[in-house]
Each structure stands twice: as C-alpha cells, then as structure tokens.
Amino acid sequence: MTAEWPLWEIFIRGQHGMSHRHMGSLHAPDAETAIRNARDVYTRRNEGVSIWVVEAAAITASSPSAKGPMFDPSESKVYRHPSFYDIPDDVGAM
Amino acid sequence: MYAQMVKSTGKGVILREEMSPEERAFQDRIDAGEKIEPKDWMPAGYRKTLIRQIGQHAHSEIVGQLPEGNWITRAPTLERKAILLAKVQDEAGHGLYLYCAAETLGISRDEMTEMLLDGRMKYSSIFNYPTLTWADMGAVGWLVDGAAIMNQVPLQRTSFGPYARAMIRICKEESFHQRQGFDIMMTMARGTDAQRAMAQDALNRFWYPSLMMFGPSDKDSVHSAQSMAWRIKMNTNDELRQKFVDQTVPQAEYLGLTVPDDSLSWNEDKGGYDFAEPDWDEFFEVISGNGPCNADRLAARTKAWDDGAWVREGLLAHAEKKRARERAAQ
Numbered sequence A: 001m002t003a004e005w006p007l008w009e010i011f012i013r014g015q016h017g018m019s020h021r022h023m024g025s026l027h028a029p030d031a032e033t034a035i036r037n038a039r040d041v042y043t044r045r046n047e048g049v050s051i052w053v054v055e056a057a058a059i060t061a062s063s064p065s066a067k068g069p070m071f072d073p074s075e076s077k078v079y080r081h082p083s084f085y086d087i088p089d090d091v092g093a094m
Numbered sequence B: 001m002y003a004q005m006v007k008s009t010g011k012g013v014i015l016r017e018e019m020s021p022e023e024r025a026f027q028d029r030i031d032a033g034e035k036i037e038p039k040d041w042m043p044a045g046y047r048k049t050l051i052r053q054i055g056q057h058a059h060s061e062i063v064g065q066l067p068e069g070n071w072i073t074r075a076p077t078l079e080r081k082a083i084l085l086a087k088v089q090d091e092a093g094h095g096l097y098l099y100c101a102a103e104t105l106g107i108s109r110d111e112m113t114e115m116l117l118d119g120r121m122k123y124s125s126i127f128n129y130p131t132l133t134w135a136d137m138g139a140v141g142w143l144v145d146g147a148a149i150m151n152q153v154p155l156q157r158t159s160f161g162p163y164a165r166a167m168i169r170i171c172k173e174e175s176f177h178q179r180q181g182f183d184i185m186m187t188m189a190r191g192t193d194a195q196r197a198m199a200q201d202a203l204n205r206f207w208y209p210s211l212m213m214f215g216p217s218d219k220d221s222v223h224s225a226q227s228m229a230w231r232i233k234m235n236t237n238d239e240l241r242q243k244f245v246d247q248t249v250p251q252a253e254y255l256g257l258t259v260p261d262d263s264l265s266w267n268e269d270k271g272g273y274d275f276a277e278p279d280w281d282e283f284f285e286v287i288s289g290n291g292p293c294n295a296d297r298l299a300a301r302t303k304a305w306d307d308g309a310w311v312r313e314g315l316l317a318h319a320e321k322k323r324a325r326e327r328a329a330q
Helices: A031-042 A064-076 B021-031 B044-063 B065-069 B078-103 B109-117 B135-155 B161-189 B193-212 B222-229 B237-255 B280-290 B294-307 B309-329
Strands: A007-013 A021-027 A050-055 B265-267 B272-274
Touching: A007 A031, A021 A031, A021 B078, A021 B161, A031 A050, A031 B078, B044 B065, B044 B078, B044 B109, B044 B222, B044 B294, B065 B078, B065 B135, B065 B294, B078 B109, B078 B161, B109 B294, B135 B161, B135 B193, B135 B237, B161 B193, B161 B237, B193 B237, B193 B280, B237 B272, B280 B294, B294 B309
Parallel strands: none
Antiparallel strands: A007 A021, A007 A050, B265 B272
8 A cells, every 4th residue: 555645634715704714624736736626525616716725634622532622611701702791782882 | 324334332222220310311202203312312322333334325425426427518419418417416515515514513524534544434336436438327317316315215214313314305305316326227228239238237337236226135134123213214225125126117117128137026025125135245345445446436535535635635725814914903
C-alpha cells in the first residue's frame, strides 16, 4: 500500500457575506487539488463563493478534557448579555 | 438500510452496574442527547461498531454508483442524462462524507477500501441486483433512495457528531434522488402500454429487495439493542420497514402500478399495512456473496482501485517534487 494523500479541512464562504464555515474534509495530494476537489464535493449546489483549504495536520485543537476549565467560567457571567439589564419600556428601543 | 446487520459487541446492552466510571459518564452524555466528538473518550465497542456501520454505509454509496452508472450512456434524453450524472456524482460525494466521518475514528480510507475489496467489510444487499431497463432508474430512485431516507433522517440525530453532520448533508441531497426517481416512474406510468409494463416490471423486481434493505427483524438482536442504547441506531428494522411500506403503497396507487404482494391489506387497528416478508433466504445468499451481481460489483471496484493506483502515486510524487522545488527556491 502506498502512502495516502493527506487530509484537508475545507472552509467555504456562502453567498451572503458570511465568514468561511467548516464544511468537511477530503484527501488531496496538494492544496491546489484540494481546492478543485472541494469545489466538486462541497459546492455542487451553489453553496459557495470562496474556498479555503487547510491541511488537517496543521490544525491545533483545544483538548476535550480541558472543556470544563476552558468554557465553564463564562457560564456564570450573565451580565455579558444585553438581556441581563432591565430597561424600562418608557426609555424606548435600546 | 445502507448498513445492514451491523454487529455490535454481541453481548447485549451493558448494565449500568457493570459499567466503569468512564462508561457510565459516556452513557449519561448520550442519554442527555449530547454529541460525542472524535477526540472524546469512548468505549472500544462504540468505536468499532461505528467504524463498521459508517464504513458499510460509505461502501454502499460508492458501490451504489455502479447500477446507475450503467444507464448514464443510455439515458433517453439529454436532460435525463444530466440528471442521472448529477445523482451518481452525489453518491460519490456521500461516500466521501462518510469515509471522512469514519476516518475520525482512527481508520484510514485506504484500509476501509481494502477491507471492502477483500470481503471483510460489506455494502448493502440492494446493489447486487441488476438494473435491466430504464424504468429501473425510476424504481431505484423512488424505492431504494426512499428506503435509505427512512433510515437516514433519524440518523441525523445520532450520537456521533461527524456521522450526524454527514447525514444532515446527505439527507438534503437524497430528497432530490427520490423525487427524480418518482418523476421517471410517473412519466413511464403515463406513457405507452409498453412503458407502463416496463415500470410495473421494475416495481416487481425491486419491491422485495427494497424491503430487504432494512435487514431481518431485529427485535431480539443483542447487536441492535446495544446500538440503540448508544444512539447509533435509532429505530428497529421492523419499524422502518413498516413506515416505508405505509408511505410507498399510496404512491404506487397514484402511479396506477400494483405492488407485487397479494397479501397486502390495510390494517385499521395498527394504522398500517399488513404485507408479506421478503424471502430472507435470498437475502442471506446475497449478503454472503451469491447475489446476481456480487462478483461484477466487486470486480468493478477492484479494477477501479488497481487502475487508479498510478494516478494516486503520480499525483503524490508530483506534489512532493513541487514542495521540494519551493523549498529549494526559498
């Protein structure tokens, strides 16, 4: 068995000025081919206007076991949301 | 389904008291409807069963291109040809999404391909039946994709994140497949006597193989019980088969075609149809390699794999050379 083509993560920007979103992954020998393949695999129905490809091996991810310490602290900080503040109706839209 | 008779641990659902603390925490997450992601801790049996199931599903998408590919050059109009090409291209895409989902569990796509080619992994029994006439393209879309949708829609809520996400994408596209199949059936059913006869013949040949797609009754299966506890199987085979029949019979009536089952009748009490079981001996023959097209399908996949070797190697060598040149230029 010969070596497998590396894995690429595919990010696509949709029509309406949104940011690129992760769509999935695919194998390709190099970045150019990854873009060409991503076009065929992930934009067959007008899903995108721009493609980013990143070699999966180049991504550093947060560790699942660190999920608690990483993300729990923001749970208690309800004052970061606008709905925390009671503004009287008399003030009007804010 | 595209995944049939997937073996789980074979021990039935593990009791809560017998679980290790990790296993218990894992089961709690699943029961709470949380998604399991690739790097999360998971029991070895969960990983193994999912690789089997997603792998079999992926292989089915890829092998499923063959019976339809047979008709691309023979489609009756240019429009039908373009539609069929788009559908077969979708199937390739579905295979890719699923291989990628399986790869997150620590198996490579090449390994899965080799396991398919040497018989260690299977694909759905349905693709071992031949597509003899153009009406079969209608029957395959309407019945085979219809049966697949029955299974895939609930799997969008499956516990393994990458599998659920692949399913969401696939379901969006699968609906086009079923509708284009029904559209072919409608055109033929409203056509000449010969075309109507062709449509009826396709329904006759694909009805029971479609019912077999759900697999034999698994109400007593220890494998299914564990898979359901893990939420990688969402309904029993009998539930899905019943749902499929209830949905499809009125559609056949609309087409003016006859479902090839004399015992078919509406059962008011259960609010569904009573229907005849397919020939399960035939099913076991087909999944053990003795269906009408098993040898052809595997030969076609093996040829594609072998003939494509120089392309895979060549492009990799080219990419490496290009990288070396870029490094030298820096």
